[in-house]
Amino acid sequence: MNWQEVCNHPDLQNLPFKLELNEYGQIVMSPAKVYHSILQGEIAALLKSLRHEGKVLTECAIYTHKGTKVADVAWASPEIFTRIKLETECSVAPEVCVEILSSANTSREMEDKIMLYFSRGAKEVWLCDAAGNMTFHIPAEVVERSVLFPAFPQQVEY
Numbered sequence: 001m002n003w004q005e006v007c008n009h010p011d012l013q014n015l016p017f018k019l020e021l022n023e024y025g026q027i028v029m030s031p032a033k034v035y036h037s038i039l040q041g042e043i044a045a046l047l048k049s050l051r052h053e054g055k056v057l058t059e060c061a062i063y064t065h066k067g068t069k070v071a072d073v074a075w076a077s078p079e080i081f082t083r084i085k086l087e088t089e090c091s092v093a094p095e096v097c098v099e100i101l102s103s104a105n106t107s108r109e110m111e112d113k114i115m116l117y118f119s120r121g122a123k124e125v126w127l128c129d130a131a132g133n134m135t136f137h138i139p140a141e142v143v144e145r146s147v148l149f150p151a152f153p154q155q156v157e158y
Contacts, residue, residue: 001025003061003068003089021067028067032102035130036072038158039100043073043128046156047096050149054095055081061089062097064116071097071117072128075148080121093120096148100128124148132156 003021006012012019012027022028040058047056060074068089076084076094084090097117099110114125118139124146127135132155136146146152 001027003063006068007088019070023066025067035158036100036102039128039132039156040072042132042156042158043098043100046152047073047075047149050151051075053078055085057094060094060097062093062117062120063089063091064120066112066116069113069116072100073098090120093117093122095121095123096126096146097122097124098126098128101130103130128156132158 001009001021002025006019006021006027019027044056044058054075054077057074057076058072060071061068062071062074071094074094075096080092080094083092084094099105099113101110110127114127114137117125123138125137126146127137129135134152134154134156136143136152138147145154
């Protein structure tokens with residue numbers, strides 16, 4: 001399947017979990033727990049409060065060479081948002097892509113996603129664990145704080 005087919009398929013509407021496509025066009029499903037939803041909302045709200053320009057996106061589908069990946073939260077500058085706002089899946093990644101980790105995520109999966117988001121143009125990829133602890137990645141490096149959002153906390157309270 002491709003992402004447009006997934007989006008249009010009537011049996012896949014309103015599912016209680018996140019969908020992605022792998023590089024073979026297979027659907028990958030991940031159920032979300034309550035903490036995941038809470039952290040997603042808190043991170044989105046913090047991003048919006050720290051920068052009024054640009055757009056905060058949740059469940060942001062991004063085309064990659066290994067299928068469609070869906071960032072839990074993303075932030076796009078006005079320029080990138082203008083490019084992607086009418087697309088079914090983003091042809092370029094927003095500048096910040098955030099993944100909220102679950103117990104099912106492996107280190108290899110997260111390393112792959114980080115690399116895939118950077119390959120599509122992301123400037124930063126953030127990981128948030130179940131306790132709200134943040135890890136900030138720029139290409140080829142982990143940094144103590146976000147470069148684009150230096151006031152973003154190292155732990156999200158919930």
